[in-house]
Amino acid sequence: MPPAVARLFSRQFENCTFTEDGFIDESSCYVPFWATRTGTIVKWSLFLGIIAVVGLYLLVGYIHAQRRVRKGLPPLAYHRFLVSRATLAQVDPRYRYPQSVTVHPYAPESQYYDMHAVPPPVYDPNAPRPPKYEPPAGATKIESSQQQSPEQSQQQPEGPVEYAPPAGPPPSASRP
Incomplete structure (x- = not known):
């Protein structure tokens, strides 16, 4: 209970007497x-x-x-x-x-x-099909890289490709 409320109750019942049960005696003051x-x-x-x-x-x-x-x-x-x-x-x-x-x-x-x-x-199976993508004449989708001509792709060796490390010293952590 806040102190102000406790003070208010203590002033209100300060002249009252309490019974042994903890209740206020009605004959001693107004309750x-x-x-x-x-x-x-x-x-x-x-x-x-x-x-x-x-x-x-x-x-x-x-x-x-x-x-x-x-x-x-x-x-x-x-x-x-x-x-x-x-x-x-x-x-x-x-x-x-x-x-x-x-x-x-x-x-x-x-x-x-x-x-x-x-x-x-x-959904009729006999109906004409909708149009679909047709590649240009002479184009292939075999190569993943479309930048080179078909002649250049044929000149590459067929065997496994050996990879060499890059030239120069390895990069260091201090260099950005």
């Missing part, structure tokens, strides 16, 4: 009702009473909803949220998941294409 022993008991009783009523409502509502479902009746609106969707689906068709109507396309009784609609004409 608000909620600060007395009786007031503290009432506060906690109200709090725990509200918690008990809410818990009891949830428990009884759940049991009541389960009994209605077992009888084949849908749960009432005020406790429908206490029942799972799978349980609601047993008695209310609105909560059922949609049925799967998948038909295998190669089933023996299937005489038609029932997976998708007939493809558009673009």
Whole structure:
């Protein structure tokens, strides 16, 4: 508690006497009702009473909803949220998941294409093909380097290429 608030409370109750339980004696000075022993008991009783009523409502509502479902009746609106969707689906068709109507396309009784609609004409195998890249006349894509002529590429030796170290001393770390 901040010092200013502690000072305020100490001045407010400085002439009061305290009981051995730590509560202020009501006969010695004016004490608000909620600060007395009786007031503290009432506060906690109200709090725990509200918690008990809410818990009891949830428990009884759940049991009541389960009994209605077992009888084949849908749960009432005020406790429908206490029942799972799978349980609601047993008695209310609105909560059922949609049925799967998948038909295998190669089933023996299937005489038609029932997976998708007939493809558009673009996918017709007899339709003319779209234009594609055609290289210029006489060009090849064999060489990775397109800068040299085909005659120069043919003059290179066929065997493995030997690599020699570069001329001069190796670079040092001090030189940029």
